[in-house]
Amino acid sequence: MTQEQIAQIINDSQERIKAEVVATTIKGLSDTVSWQLQQNIKETVDLFFREEILPDLRATLTESKPQVIGAMRVSFIKVGEALGEMLLEKARKNLAESSYKSSTIAREIFG
Secondary structure, three states: HHHHHHHHHHOHHHHHHHHHHHHHHHHHHHHHHHHHHHHHHHHHHHHHHHHHHHHHHHHHHOOHHHHHHHHHHHHHHHHHHHHHHHHHHHHHHHHHHHHHHHHHHHHHHHH
């Protein structure tokens, strides 16, 4: 390809090249503004949450501390009881199966 042909291709494509440069620039600016806006919103919401919401939430939790601890104790007791029941049921089942097997084996051996 000669220099003249390359120059002709560039000359013929000038409008498309300009349009592409403009479109790419606009997209880049749009992305940058969008990202900056998102960052600003996040920072504003984080600041509001830290300064306005968390102190009130902490105060409410502190006021409710005895009730929360009481509810947790009841929950732990219930979990322990349920776990105990599950273990007891499994032990009963294992003993029943073991007893059946033992009696079957004894019957086979001693007739």
